[in-house]
Amino acid sequence: MKVVALAGGVGGAKLVDGLASILPDDELTVVVNTGDDFTHLGLYICPDLDTICYTLAGLANPTTGWGRADETWNALDSIGSLGGPTWFRLGDKDLGLHLERTRRLQQGEKLSAITSDFCHRWGISQRIYPMSDDRVPTWVYTDVGELPFQEYFVHRQCRPVVSGFRFADIDQAHPVPEVVTELEKAELIIICPSNPWVSVDPILSIPGIKSSIEAKCVVAVSPIVGGKALKGPAAKMYSELGINPSAFAVAQHYGQLLAGFVIDHLDVDFAGELIKLGIHPYVTDTIMRTRRERRQLAETVLEFALSLRNRPDQEE
Amino acid sequence: MKVVALAGGVGGAKLVDGLASILPDDELTVVVNTGDDFTHLGLYICPDLDTICYTLAGLANPTTGWGRADETWNALDSIGSLGGPTWFRLGDKDLGLHLERTRRLQQGEKLSAITSDFCHRWGISQRIYPMSDDRVPTWVYTDVGELPFQEYFVHRQCRPVVSGFRFADIDQAHPVPEVVTELEKAELIIICPSNPWVSVDPILSIPGIKSSIEAKCVVAVSPIVGGKALKGPAAKMYSELGINPSAFAVAQHYGQLLAGFVIDHLDVDFAGELIKLGIHPYVTDTIMRTRRERRQLAETVLEFALSLRNRPDQEE
Numbered sequence: 001m002k003v004v005a006l007a008g009g010v011g012g013a014k015l016v017d018g019l020a021s022i023l024p025d026d027e028l029t030v031v032v033n034t035g036d037d038f039t040h041l042g043l044y045i046c047p048d049l050d051t052i053c054y055t056l057a058g059l060a061n062p063t064t065g066w067g068r069a070d071e072t073w074n075a076l077d078s079i080g081s082l083g084g085p086t087w088f089r090l091g092d093k094d095l096g097l098h099l100e101r102t103r104r105l106q107q108g109e110k111l112s113a114i115t116s117d118f119c120h121r122w123g124i125s126q127r128i129y130p131m132s133d134d135r136v137p138t139w140v141y142t143d144v145g146e147l148p149f150q151e152y153f154v155h156r157q158c159r160p161v162v163s164g165f166r167f168a169d170i171d172q173a174h175p176v177p178e179v180v181t182e183l184e185k186a187e188l189i190i191i192c193p194s195n196p197w198v199s200v201d202p203i204l205s206i207p208g209i210k211s212s213i214e215a216k217c218v219v220a221v222s223p224i225v226g227g228k229a230l231k232g233p234a235a236k237m238y239s240e241l242g243i244n245p246s247a248f249a250v251a252q253h254y255g256q257l258l259a260g261f262v263i264d265h266l267d268v269d270f271a272g273e274l275i276k277l278g279i280h281p282y283v284t285d286t287i288m289r290t291r292r293e294r295r296q297l298a299e300t301v302l303e304f305a306l307s308l309r310n311r312p313d314q315e316e
Numbered sequence: 317m318k319v320v321a322l323a324g325g326v327g328g329a330k331l332v333d334g335l336a337s338i339l340p341d342d343e344l345t346v347v348v349n350t351g352d353d354f355t356h357l358g359l360y361i362c363p364d365l366d367t368i369c370y371t372l373a374g375l376a377n378p379t380t381g382w383g384r385a386d387e388t389w390n391a392l393d394s395i396g397s398l399g400g401p402t403w404f405r406l407g408d409k410d411l412g413l414h415l416e417r418t419r420r421l422q423q424g425e426k427l428s429a430i431t432s433d434f435c436h437r438w439g440i441s442q443r444i445y446p447m448s449d450d451r452v453p454t455w456v457y458t459d460v461g462e463l464p465f466q467e468y469f470v471h472r473q474c475r476p477v478v479s480g481f482r483f484a485d486i487d488q489a490h491p492v493p494e495v496v497t498e499l500e501k502a503e504l505i506i507i508c509p510s511n512p513w514v515s516v517d518p519i520l521s522i523p524g525i526k527s528s529i530e531a532k533c534v535v536a537v538s539p540i541v542g543g544k545a546l547k548g549p550a551a552k553m554y555s556e557l558g559i560n561p562s563a564f565a566v567a568q569h570y571g572q573l574l575a576g577f578v579i580d581h582l583d584v585d586f587a588g589e590l591i592k593l594g595i596h597p598y599v600t601d602t603i604m605r606t607r608r609e610r611r612q613l614a615e616t617v618l619e620f621a622l623s624l625r626n627r628p629d630q631e632e
Contacts, residue, residue: 041415042358042422072390078412082434084419092408096394099357099411103400106358118398 001306004029004186004213008199009036009048010065010231011223012192013055014288018298019190020056021291025125029182031209033194034111034130035138035167035202036149040088041079043098044105047150048199049115049130050097057122059093065231068093087155112176127182131203134173138198139166149198158233162240167202175206183212188305191220193286195234196253210257219260219305221297222247225286226266246270251279260308262286262301280308317622320345320502320529324515325352325364326381326547327539328508329371330604334614335506336372337607341441345498347525349510350427350446351454351483351518352465356404357395359414360421363466364515365431365446366413373438375409381547384409403471428492443498447519450489454514455482465514474549478556483518491522499528504621507536509602511550512569526573535576535621537613538563541602542582564589576624578602578617596624 003023005016007030016030030052037046047066054060054068061067071091080086090098097118104114110133119128138149142160152160183189194200204210224247229235238245247267251258251274260280263270264287274281282304288294319339321332323346332346346368353362363382370376370384377383387407396402406414413434420430426449435444454465458476468476499505510516520526540563545551554561563583567574567590576596579586580603590597598620604610 041419043415072388072408074388074408075391075412075415078409079416080412082413082416082437084412084416092388092390092411093394095408095411095415096391096396096400097398099359099391100395100398100400103357121398 001188001302002027002029002182002186003188003190003302004031004182005190005192006031006033006194006200006203007048007052007192008033008194009051012048012194012199013051013060013065014294015190015192015221015298015301016052017055017291018288018294018296019302020126021295022298022302029127029129029179029186031129031131031179031182031203033199033202034132035136035198036153037135038137038148038150040150041085041090042102043090043095044102045088045090045098046101046111046130049111049128050094053115053119053122053124053128056119056124056126056128059122067091088150110176112178127178129176129179129182131179131209132173132175132206134169136170136173136202136206137168138202139168140198141165153198153233158236162233162237164241165197165201167205170202170205171207173206175208180208180212183209183216186213186216187309188302189213189216189218190301190305191218191254191258193221193223193230195223195229195232195237196250197234197237200254204257214257217259217305217309218254218257219262219301219308220250220254220258221262221286221301222250222264222267224250225264230287248273251277260304262297262304280304317504317618318343318345318498318502319504319506319618320347320498321506321508322347322349322510322516322519323364323368323508324349324510325367328364328510328515329367329376329381330610331506331508331537331614331617332368333371333607334604334610334612335618336442337611338614338618345443345445345495345502347445347447347495347498347519349515349518350448351452351514352469353451354453354464354466356466357401357406358418359406359411360418361404361406361414362417362427362446365427365444366410369431369435369438369440369444372435372440372442372444375438383407404466426492428494443494445492445495445498447495447525448489448491448522450485452486452489452518452522453484454518455484456514457481469514469549474552478549478553480557481513481517483521486518486521487523489522491524496524496528499525499532502529502532503625504618505529505532505534506617506621507534507570507574509537509539509546511539511545511548511553512566513550513553516570520573530573533575533621533625534570534573535578535617535624536566536570536574537578537602537617538566538580538583540566541580546603562586567593567595576620578613578620596620 235245457480551561
């Protein structure tokens, strides 16, 4: 079964890791949000892409979910001692990636080609693509003005009150060509438990991506459990946008795109409302504390999706 | 006694360290070669300036003479594992400096201002200036073509045969204004035991610098001892340029600029020839293996210079 997963950072990386442990390598493609990419200290940094790649390469920091295991912080300490900016935590090993990627980008290579080469060197056999080689930085409208995403997310620690989002130049952006090809071949699209507003929406907003999956079997996993985001500001964003944060709100957000929606036992009460929306619910344990739980959830999602594809009302 | 030292990298740093241990902080100014500055991995790197500053800050690697003590190499290892260039050895702590300096340069600050701020943060009380805020990269004419200095010096490990040097755009370069002021006030100019061709000549070639020291008491220390360079390719360069490498050749190189020249006991035979050139010789131990020897040589140079200034033929 050809599967394409749409993923943001930490939550996406966990489910992708589970999927990678089950699916044959050539059956999994991951399309990663690059809306939160930014330039810092002259380096082009792709937080979500790096989290996904580090995770699949077995290099990720198991505690934080982002960055690298066994990391050192000597460059950042040095920057700090010289009065420079240290709010974005860049470890030494991680810095090597940013330096080399920035060098190659400046030589005119595309982000997708560089990522593929890095994945090959890391021994990652699945296909990992940025959603686009064009830069489509996410801006956050807040009560203190419009902020670049990482300024909101890391520097200000999501404290400003959110009133909306903008993905700069996204109407002119192109999906990576291989993403288009893989989406055409895909039998199943999985929307990972990533932030709908700032991780998944940017991917779906790249012209051509949403339209190419509308006729596919799309299954999402809720990033909100019991009204709270497992990680990050998703629930806070829903509240500030005037929407009660819940798994149901996420399902409504994706709407008719979804064939199925995987929610946690804590949210079992939403099952009926999902059915009324025309979305098949599946209730399971969605919190992935261990690698075993990543694999379990991935198995559950794949089996659920397979059952949806085999239902008469889902036949193409 | 107001002293200005003209310095390149490791050899210069050693004598400067000795001078700094003797002179009151406000009596020592160091003007550093920036001809070997270059951009690598998007970072603006100033090898000589950093060696001088790390040495005076007590941060230098005592074994190599360049780079930092207790350094780690995780970023470079990461770059190497991704297939990137590792020929220029950048440690993690050192990288922090290059990242922060590059960030500030890109914001429009001058190299001299950034250096002064860094020195202040490092607790360096002497005045350390790059020779110019303009970029005047050294090119080396060789049997394999014209090479950027670091390409010749580090990447090709000085193997190409040298036929000449070019300091790009140096005719249009300006000395750092504070350098002009300090040279005007200086009672003694010390040319450190640095490479005459690629460390000292760039400084002397900045318009205004040589002319402002011609009437001063200028004393140099030979970087060539017993026909060999203590470090680096100076002797090899002399040979390839058709000149017998010797302390005497160095004195001839600087010519009438010098009032005095400090040579090693090994080169005592050149004393007579120096006198014929009109340059006062001083024979001593010039090899600085320990911090104590740095201080000893610095003391010797200062006393020698003072004796020259007190001679009737050197009175202004």
